[in-house]
Amino acid sequence: xxxxxxxxxxxxxxxxxxxxxxxxxxxxxxxxxxxxxxxxxxxxxxxxxxxxxxxxxxxxxxxxxxxxxxxxxxxxxxxxxxxxxxxxxxxxxxxxxxxxxxxxxxxxxxxxxxxxxxxxxxxxxxxxxxxxxxxxxxxxxxxxxxxxxxxxxxxxxxxxxxxxxxxxxxxxxxxxxxxxxxxxxxxxxxxxxxxxxxxxxxxxxxxxxxxxxxxxxxxxxxxxxxxxxxxxxxxxxxxxxxxxxxxxxxxxxxxxxxxxxxxxxxxxxxxxxxxxxxxxxxxxxxxxxxxxxxxxxxxxxxxxxxxxxxxxxxxxxxxxxxxxxxxxxxxxxxxxxxxxxxxxxxxxxxxxxxxxxxxxxxxxxxxxxxxxxxxxxxxxxxxxxxxxxxxxxxxxxxxxxxxxxxxxxxxxxxxxxxxxxxxxxxxxxxxxxxxxxxxxxxxxxxxxxxxxxxxxxxxxxxxxxxxxxxxxxxxxxxxxxxxxxxxxxxxxxxxxxxxxxxxxx
Numbered sequence: 228x229x230x231x232x233x234x235x236x237x238x239x240x241x242x243x244x245x246x247x248x249x250x251x252x253x254x255x256x257x258x259x260x261x262x263x264x265x266x267x268x269x270x271x272x273x274x275x276x277x278x279x280x281x282x283x284x285x286x287x288x289x290x291x292x293x294x295x296x297x298x299x300x301x302x303x304x305x306x307x308x309x310x311x312x313x314x315x316x317x318x319x320x321x322x323x324x325x326x327x328x329x330x331x332x333x334x335x336x337x338x339x340x341x342x343x344x345x346x347x348x349x350x351x352x353x354x355x356x357x358x359x360x361x362x363x364x365x366x367x368x369x370x371x372x373x374x375x376x377x378x379x380x381x382x383x384x385x386x387x388x389x390x391x392x393x394x395x396x397x398x399x400x401x402x403x404x405x406x407x408x409x410x411x412x413x414x415x416x417x418x419x420x421x422x423x424x425x426x427x428x429x430x431x432x433x434x435x436x437x438x439x440x441x442x443x444x445x446x447x448x449x450x451x452x453x454x455x456x457x458x459x460x461x462x463x464x465x466x467x468x469x470x471x472x473x474x475x476x477x478x479x480x481x482x483x484x485x486x487x488x489x490x491x492x493x494x495x496x497x498x499x500x501x502x503x504x505x506x507x508x509x510x511x512x513x514x515x516x517x518x519x520x521x522x523x524x525x526x527x528x529x530x531x532x533x534x535x536x537x538x539x540x541x542x543x544x545x546x547x548x549x550x551x552x553x554x555x556x557x558x559x560x561x562x563x564x565x566x567x568x569x570x571x572x573x574x575x576x577x578x579x580x581x582x583x584x585x586x587x588x589x590x591x592x593x594x595x596x597x598x599x600x601x602x603x604x605x606x607x608x609x610x611x612x613x614x615x616x617x618x619x620x621x622x623x624x625x626x627x628x629x630x631x632x633x634x635x636x637x638x639x640x641x642x643x644x645x646x647x648x649x650x651x652x653x654x655x656x657x658x659x660x661x662x663x664x665x666x667x668x669x670x671x672x673x674x675x676x677x678x679x680x681x682x683x684x685x686x687x688x689x690x691x692x693x694x695x696x697x698x699x700x701x702x703x704x705x706x707x708x709x710x711x712x713x714x715x716x717x718x719x720x721x722x723x724x725x726x727x728x729x730x731x732x
Contacts, residue, residue, distance in 0.1 A: 262300035267429035284340035308366035310336040316352035324354040329442030332602025334365040364601035371597040372404040377590030382542040393639040401645040415604035421451040441465040441700040452661040462663040468674040469681030470657040483637035504559040552697035607643035663689040670697030691727040
């Protein structure tokens with residue numbers, strides 16, 4: 228559910244902190260006896276981030292202590308890494324804007340700099356923007372299961388043997404995580420992350436918090452609003468799934484038809500550009516070119532630099548690249564390179580393709596394998612998925628006719644199917660009137676528009692801004708001035724649109 232693929236490690240050096248005293252939280256009378264006061268009242272010591280890119284952006288870093296199990300606040304604790312870019316004008320400061328980039332498993336320490344870059348000067352003056360690596364991730368107390376893969380997706384190919392290998396890999400990923408973290412995995416749920424968010428709010432001395440979340444970050448924001456409605460100031464949800472969809476395998480399955488339509492959309496774009504890219508003169512021939520390339524990679528892997536790309540890999544390359552309709556040229560160039568490589572011609576690998584292949588084939592070297600483990604920790608602590616491999620095999624087979632490229636990819640089992648424990652808490656039922664601004668693109672390949680409408684109906688105080696485009700995480704990554712203006716106006720003055728609206732692309 229996260230738009231970007233890279234996972235940068237952000238180190239925090241707190242042993243050499245130039246300490247500045249943080250705010251002290253004021254306890255709410257209703258929560259004073261729950262054993263969490265030592266967490267709410269902890270002092271936050273901000274320092275320059277050790278990571279040079281973060282430091283150069285003006286981001287400060289700190290660590291917060293939270294309980295592993297909120298039912299046992301005197302027990303084991305975890306560290307949660309947070310970041311901050313301060314409001315540019317203390318006199319106009321409104322408060323904090325906490326954030327999440329998606330995933331789950333998306334590192335969040337660099338997000339404040341990205342958000343600040345999209346804010347108008349007036350909005351940047353009003354908010355300290357706060358980022359966080361959620362529990363289990365990155366610079367927070369991490370879970371690193373020793374996995375070799377960087378994602379749960381795997382194209383099974385045309386036969387049962389490929390499917391069975393996908394099942395084996397998912398079982399093995401689940402086993403490795405449970406062997407290493409049996410005491411931690413049950414506590415990596417979104418409900419506990421929402422509790423961490425509230426501890427951060429309180430430790431920063433804020434009675435209320437505003438929130439910006441994209442993709443999975445909308446689920447976290449909605450859960451927080453449901454659990455702590457009196458703590459929400461302004462709430463922005465960008466590219467949301469339906470709440471119930473997120474807690475089931477359906478969210479993954481819905482990506483199949485959405486990505487298939489995105490491929491058709493790309494094919495329509497590429498056909499009139501055949502002279503430039505040579506992919507086909509009609510949408511049908513472009514699609515035939517893509518499907519033929521996948522089949523041929525099953526016979527002879529395609530050498531791209533040090534990598535050998537097979538029929539199990541190519542659908543994932545496409546899945547990673549067709550997220551945004553502004554990136555059609557990148558998709559076309561990548562396909563042209565793969566076609567030339569398959570024909571034995573000399574190639575120059577485009578940066579977007581190289582980045583993804585490096586991540587896919589060297590997940591440990593790029594750090595993605597550890598982030599993937601954290602992603603599994605959250606997903607599998609939240610969702611119950613079918614355990615019988617035959618359920619998935621039948622779904623794969625059913626999908627092949629209408630979803631020949633992406634159906635098999637989005638119907639193989641996740642490791643959650645083989646998780647040793649079911650979620651310890653019931654999913655949070657989202658049903659409230661907390662005011663919120665929701666952004667949703669009609670061609671979203673990760674959180675589909677139809678799924679997003681279910682979030683809008685559950686967040687009954689929300690106003691929906693529809694963007695007729697193929698995009699995911701619109702505010703930060705899609706060039707739409709209407710969305711930027713709408714979000715900034717809401718953050719500045721708190722006024723939602725009078726009615727649901729459309730921001731034309």
